[in-house]
Amino acid sequence: MFRTTKCAYLTNRIYPIILSVFFILLSSLQISAQEYITFKAKKGDGIYSVLKQNGYPSAEYLNEFIELNKKKLGKENSLIVGRIYRLPLKKDKLAAVPDKQIPAEKVTKKKVYEIYGSKYREITIKSNELSGAIYYLMSGHGGPDPGAVGNLNGHILCEDEYAYDVTLRLALNLTERGASVYMIIRDPNDGIRDEQFLLPDKDEVCYPGNQIPLGQLPRLKQETSAVNNLHAKNKGKFQRMVVIHVDSRSNKENIDVFFYHDKGSSSGKKMAATLKQTFVQKYAIHQPNKVYNGTVSDRNLYVIKNSLVPSVFIELGNINHTRDQQRFIISDNRQAVANWLRDGLIADYKKSIK
Numbered sequence: 001m002f003r004t005t006k007c008a009y010l011t012n013r014i015y016p017i018i019l020s021v022f023f024i025l026l027s028s029l030q031i032s033a034q035e036y037i038t039f040k041a042k043k044g045d046g047i048y049s050v051l052k053q054n055g056y057p058s059a060e061y062l063n064e065f066i067e068l069n070k071k072k073l074g075k076e077n078s079l080i081v082g083r084i085y086r087l088p089l090k091k092d093k094l095a096a097v098p099d100k101q102i103p104a105e106k107v108t109k110k111k112v113y114e115i116y117g118s119k120y121r122e123i124t125i126k127s128n129e130l131s132g133a134i135y136y137l138m139s140g141h142g143g144p145d146p147g148a149v150g151n152l153n154g155h156i157l158c159e160d161e162y163a164y165d166v167t168l169r170l171a172l173n174l175t176e177r178g179a180s181v182y183m184i185i186r187d188p189n190d191g192i193r194d195e196q197f198l199l200p201d202k203d204e205v206c207y208p209g210n211q212i213p214l215g216q217l218p219r220l221k222q223e224t225s226a227v228n229n230l231h232a233k234n235k236g237k238f239q240r241m242v243v244i245h246v247d248s249r250s251n252k253e254n255i256d257v258f259f260y261h262d263k264g265s266s267s268g269k270k271m272a273a274t275l276k277q278t279f280v281q282k283y284a285i286h287q288p289n290k291v292y293n294g295t296v297s298d299r300n301l302y303v304i305k306n307s308l309v310p311s312v313f314i315e316l317g318n319i320n321h322t323r324d325q326q327r328f329i330i331s332d333n334r335q336a337v338a339n340w341l342r343d344g345l346i347a348d349y350k351k352s353i354k
Contacts, residue, residue, distance in 0.1 A: 036068075036086040041079040048132070048238070048353030050079070054087055062132065064088040066236040076267065076310075077236055115183060116172055117191015123176055130179035133238045133349050136227045136309060137174075138184040139167035140245035142204030143212025145219065148248035150319035152197075152329065157319055159246040161190075161198040162328040166316065167244045168192050169338035177346065182207060184226055194331040220302045231308045238352065240271060240345070241311040243303055246328065251320040256294035257337065260313040263298035267310035271348045272296045275312060278344035286336075314341070 039050065051061055065088055066077055074080045109125040116123070140163045141147030147159030164185065169192055171181045184207045190198075206212050206219075207226045213219050227241055247255065259275055261268035276296045283292040304311040316337065317324035327333050 036089065038084050038086050041081055041083050041085060043081050044354065045079045045081075046353055047077060047079065050085075050087075052353075056087070056090070061088050063236055111175070113172075113175070115186065115191065116168065117193070119194075120172060120192045123172060125178060126176045128178040129346060130174060130177040130349055133174075133179045133240070134182070134234050135171075135174055135179055135345070136182045136184055136230060136239070136241040137167050137171050138223055138227070138241065138243045138303065139163040140185075140243070141219075142185045142187075142206075143219075144202055144214040145212070145216075146200055148246055148319045150248070150325060152322070152325050155197045156200065157197070157325065157328065158200040159248070159319055160185075160204065161200055162319075162334070163244045163246050163316065164190065164204070165193055165198060166334050166338050166341075167242075169335055170242070170244075170341050173338055173342035174345065177342070182230055184223055185212075196329040196331070217302075224303050224306045227303075228306075228308050238349065239309045240267075240348070241304070241307055241309040242341070242345070243311060243313045245313070245315050246317060246319045247315040248320060249318045251318075251322075253318055254321045254323050255315075255318050256292055257317060258294040258315050259296045260299040260301060260304065260315075261296070262301070262304045262311065265304075265310050267352070268304065268312055269296075269298070270351070271310060271345075272312045274348040274351065275314075275341065275344035278347060279340055282340045282343075 037054070039054075041050075047062065047065055051057075051065060056065075065085075066073065068088055069085045072080065072083050072085060079085065110122060111125060112122050114121055139160065141160040142164065145160070147163070149159070150157040164187060167185075168183070168190075171183055172192070174181050185204055186207060186209075187201070187204045189203070190201070204212060206222050207230075210222065210226075213222065231239060249255065257279055259272040261272040263269075273296050276294055279294055280292050283290060299313065301313055304313050317327050319325065319328070327337065
């Protein structure tokens with residue numbers, strides 16, 4: 001007759017316990033094996049460039065990186081040379097595919113935006129080269145304030161209408177390249193217009209749909225607050241603001257497009273310089289017989305001074321000068337300006353994320 005001894009009984013009890021402990025230890029070893037990869041920041045490093053170099057899609061891992069290293073980051077989430085940072089744990093093998101392996105020419109997704117008007121409402125996303133970038137675009141004046149007013153052959157030219165059309169064209173350009181774009185001054189029914197003489201109205205609103213006050217200071221505060229509120233919601237992401245105006249000077253003064261930045265913003269200064277350089281290059285190609293005289297300088301302007309986002313303030317020309325007026329009234333010229341601004345902003349983005 002078979003009998004279970006006390007020793008055998010204990011062995012049968014202890015063996016599964018040992019196995020359980022073994023598997024727990026094995027599991028803990030597997031978890032500890034997924035230790036964070038660290039790196040020491042060197043001169044020129046930025047979050048976007050480091051993520052790309054290590055095979056991380058920046059749009060997917062940016063916020064996680066910032067949260068993981070938030071106590072070690074500098075101003076505007078910059079990396080500080082010499083500090084040790086941790087890379088996020090990769091979720092799976094698919095997540096490890098670098099952004100650059102997604103061919104820009106393969107992106108053909110269509111989207112509809114009513115703000116661009118019936119003719120331009122359906123757009124094609126042509127590339128992802130601005131994926132992860134956020135732009136706040138603000139055209140000058142609007143609502144009860146038309147801004148500078150010029151006259152051509154009996155037609156009234158209002159700054160807010162022409163600045164808005166160029167800004168809207170720029171918004172479409174940036175959206176086509178994968179950027180997220182906020183129009184701060186918005187007109188519910190104008191859309192992109194191809195007419196020479198854009199009829200003025202007073203129905204523009206400030207994002208997300210607030211009536212624009214008549215007083216200059218309340219209007220500037222309203223616009224700035226709209227941008228700063230959005231900045232807080234998009235904290236940690238690449239953000240830039242572009243403010244577009246038309247100047248008013250003597251009808252004898254012909255000027256080129258020129259750029260202002262706040263003196264305390266190095267990123268704003270770099271953006272302005274890159275935009276100017278882009279215009280210099282475009283003039284050399286499209287107007288080789290004309291020297292570009294646009295300038296970059298700092299200026300104490302309320303919106304760019306009080307905005308939390310690196311900004312550039314652009315004057316498109318003199319609304320009272322006959323030659324400058326051609327830059328505004330011809331739709332192809334408005335589109336060209338928007339295209340050149342787009343190219344300059346793409347160049348600025350690429351420089352900033354290196």
